[in-house]
Amino acid sequence: MAKPYQRIGDAAFSKIEKVNSELFTLTYGSLVSQLVKDYEDVAEVNKQLDKMGYNIGARLIDEFLAKSNITRCVDFRETAEVIGKVAFRMFLGIVAQVVNWNPEGTECSFIIDENPLNDFVELPESAAGLLYSNILCGVIRGALEQINMKVECHFLKDALRGDDTTEIRLSLKELLQETYHADDD
Amino acid sequence: MSASPAPVKAVADCVFDLLHNEIVDWASQTAGPSTDAVVQKLDRLGFQVGYRLAERYSREKPRFADTLEIIKFLCKEFWTEAFKRQVDNLKTNHRGVFVLLDKKFRLMANFSPPPSASAKDLASIQLAFTCGMIRGALHDLSVAATVTAEFATPAPAQDAPFPCNF
Numbered sequence: 364m365a366k367p368y369q370r371i372g373d374a375a376f377s378k379i380e381k382v383n384s385e386l387f388t389l390t391y392g393s394l395v396s397q398l399v400k401d402y403e404d405v406a407e408v409n410k411q412l413d414k415m416g417y418n419i420g421a422r423l424i425d426e427f428l429a430k431s432n433i434t435r436c437v438d439f440r441e442t443a444e445v446i447g448k449v450a451f452r453m454f455l456g457i458v459a460q461v462v463n464w465n466p467e468g469t470e471c472s473f474i475i476d477e478n479p480l481n482d483f484v485e486l487p488e489s490a491a492g493l494l495y496s497n498i499l500c501g502v503i504r505g506a507l508e509q510i511n512m513k514v515e516c517h518f519l520k521d522a523l524r525g526d527d528t529t530e531i532r533l534s535l536k537e538l539l540q541e542t543y544h545a546d547d548d
Numbered sequence: 549m550s551a552s553p554a555p556v557k558a559v560a561d562c563v564f565d566l567l568h569n570e571i572v573d574w575a576s577q578t579a580g581p582s583t584d585a586v587v588q589k590l591d592r593l594g595f596q597v598g599y600r601l602a603e604r605y606s607r608e609k610p611r612f613a614d615t616l617e618i619i620k621f622l623c624k625e626f627w628t629e630a631f632k633r634q635v636d637n638l639k640t641n642h643r644g645v646f647v648l649l650d651k652k653f654r655l656m657a658n659f660s661p662p663p664s665a666s667a668k669d670l671a672s673i674q675l676a677f678t679c680g681m682i683r684g685a686l687h688d689l690s691v692a693a694t695v696t697a698e699f700a701t702p703a704p705a706q707d708a709p710f711p712c713n714f
Contacts, residue, residue: 376560379560379561379562380560380561380562381558381559381560381561382558382559382560382561382564382632383557383558383629383630384557384558384559385557385601385604385629386564386597386601386629386630387559387563387564387567389596389597389600389601390564390567390568390571390593390597391567392596393593393594393596393597394567394571394574394593396596397589397592397593401578411574415567415570415574418566418570418573419563419566419567419570422566423562423563423566426560426562453560454559454560454562454563455559455560455563456557456558456559479557479559482557483600
């Protein structure tokens, strides 16, 4: 019944052009520390990271649809499975477990054991409240909005802050109708 | 089957490229109106990255004999780790100036400035993070350097090369 998403994810990751994760991780770290210096307010940093992620997600979805070998998902449960097993795998080389569904099937959590963004990172005391990897929430939100799903996405737990694991909560808010802009063509 | 060696961690290229784009956009919007201010901000960000990368990549290496050895390390190992290819050509005037030519520099592959903008300014912004990385890597290897980049715009119909001089 369940489709072999793990295998599809592995295949997509093996095919995609890759770069050493250290470059990516250190670049992200350098960005976050600069944001922290510039804004002096962690809430503002979290917001900025989410916004950047949103922009990235809006473009990453094209790459995903072109290369993942995934066709239309029947429901939100399937969409979440695909994000966890295929998208996380294909782009970051990791798998996110999809758990803690609400009965309606509109909310779930991604559990991430090895977040590559966290490598080499230790948060100082002064960074309390910083959602270090908040860019991931933005990416998911931005990508799903391109395929007409309005979602909310936020960190519930972060291993960097001493939690036992990293957990991102995803909730479906609305299925958007296809909109056409008369002046587009 | 289960005893395969731990793989080198990797992420998709496009993820780094999109992050780099966002950083460039953010710096362009926040650093101030002048190109110089944007370039400086990106250069500083790149410096941190290059410094720490060089630290990691050179850890297992014997001590370098001289500056030329260090530059060669930069052109080969460092460039391959960071930009997935070696530098195509290295020139020097033997008085401390080195020119590294990468004919297909990854981060310029999709560079197409709008006709209204100054291509030269935009290219220096797009390359500033990399210049900072090189400066940071050299700093880690005890070489104080200034790094600038030049981008030779290819003819419109040409896909490659994208020659970049550093």
